[in-house]
Every structure is written in C-alpha cells, then in structure tokens.
Amino acid sequence: MPNRMPPKSKRLILKTAAATLVLAGLAAAAAGAIVLRAGWYDTTATSQHLQPVHTLLELGMRYSVRNHASEVRVPPLGAPRQVLRGAAVYAAHCAQCHGGPGSAQAKIAQSMQPLPGPLVDAGAHWQPRELYWITKHGIKMSGMPAWQFHLSDADLWSVVAFMGVLPTLSARDYAQATGVANAAGTPASAPTTAGAAQ
Numbered sequence: 001m002p003n004r005m006p007p008k009s010k011r012l013i014l015k016t017a018a019a020t021l022v023l024a025g026l027a028a029a030a031a032g033a034i035v036l037r038a039g040w041y042d043t044t045a046t047s048q049h050l051q052p053v054h055t056l057l058e059l060g061m062r063y064s065v066r067n068h069a070s071e072v073r074v075p076p077l078g079a080p081r082q083v084l085r086g087a088a089v090y091a092a093h094c095a096q097c098h099g100g101p102g103s104a105q106a107k108i109a110q111s112m113q114p115l116p117g118p119l120v121d122a123g124a125h126w127q128p129r130e131l132y133w134i135t136k137h138g139i140k141m142s143g144m145p146a147w148q149f150h151l152s153d154a155d156l157w158s159v160v161a162f163m164g165v166l167p168t169l170s171a172r173d174y175a176q177a178t179g180v181a182n183a184a185g186t187p188a189s190a191p192t193t194a195g196a197a198q
C-alpha cells in the first residue's frame, strides 16, 4: 500500500507519541516518589508486599541467584554419610524457620515476612549450585541468613545434599534422620548411635 501521509504530519505524530511517553514516565516516577516520601508504603511484617512489588523482588532474586551461582563447582552429592550430616545441620540451623516433614517451624518464624516456607520443593525450583549459593550468602531483606559465617563448606554442601532427599522423606524418616544425626552431634546423650553418623 502506498503511503500517502505527508512526511510532516508523520513527524508530528511521532513527536506527540514520544512526548506522551516521556510525560507518562515522569508522572509515574513523581507518583512513586510521593508514595515513598509520604510513607504510604507499608513496610510492616504484618502485611505482605503489594503483588507488583513482590513479583519484582522475587524475579530479581531468581535472576540474581541464577547469575551468581552459574560458576559454582558442585562436588559429588548424596553419599549417605553426607546426607546424614546434612540432616544434623538442617535440624540445628534450618528447621526452626523452614520446618520439615511432620515438623512445624518455630513460632518466631511464623511472624516473619516473607514467611520462610518449607524447603521440600526447593530442589524443584533450584539447581544444587543455586541452593548452595542461597544457603551460603542468604537473601537480602528477607531474614534468610548468610550461613558462610557459621558453617564450613562441607556442611553447606551436606545440607544441599539433604535438601535433595527431603522430598522423599516421610515424617517418620525425617524424625529418624534428624534424631540419629542430632544424637551423633551430642554423643553424651546417645553414645550408642554416635558411631553410625560419623
């Protein structure tokens, strides 16, 4: 189809469209600044983020973890001893916030926002190297601690290995795994099982 519109009016349409876009952008930025400065955004832990904010943060976290964890070299995972060690680490450091099969999170974790969820399906969302990265470095402004200051690298990988088997554990398996592991961690209370987990 031949274009019969004179070049002058075409230019005018383009200019008007560009100006409208710029003005709309400025108006949105100004509105955001007003909401922020007036203190209208709710930052309490008794209400969730607005959906668009939540989506933005969630997406940002996902891309960030994927990007930063891409270079992580994964050691062999899943040896029974390593998994049992991971169960001990999990029971001691993670279960209070994330709970476990048949085991609720601690009361204090229920008052957090974002609420730390169960990690049973974490292996479905994240690669092992990403689970390692999250556990090691934590998640900013969420209450997920950085465990690199508290756990050795071997323990970090052991808990990653444990998260890998978590979906296969019944409440009984979980209680047994963490029970044996805990007993092994405190040999004074159960000297007979201590050898099994070492």
Ligand code: HEC
Pocket (backbone or CB within 6 Å): 089, 090, 093, 094, 095, 096, 097, 098, 109, 112, 114, 115, 116, 117, 119, 121, 122, 125, 131, 134, 135, 139, 142, 143, 144, 145, 147, 159
């Ligand atoms: C003080 C509470 C707390 C403790 C203890 C804790 N976490 Fe978290 N964890 C969180 C919070 C809060 C989040 C973020 C939840 C969200 O963004 O929805 C999180 C998120 C995660 C995630 C990402 C989950 C997902 O699917 O996006 C993983 C994996 C994780 N934690 C692993 C661990 C491991 C492993 C440990 C123990 C070594 C641990 N956490 C201990 C509070 C905790």
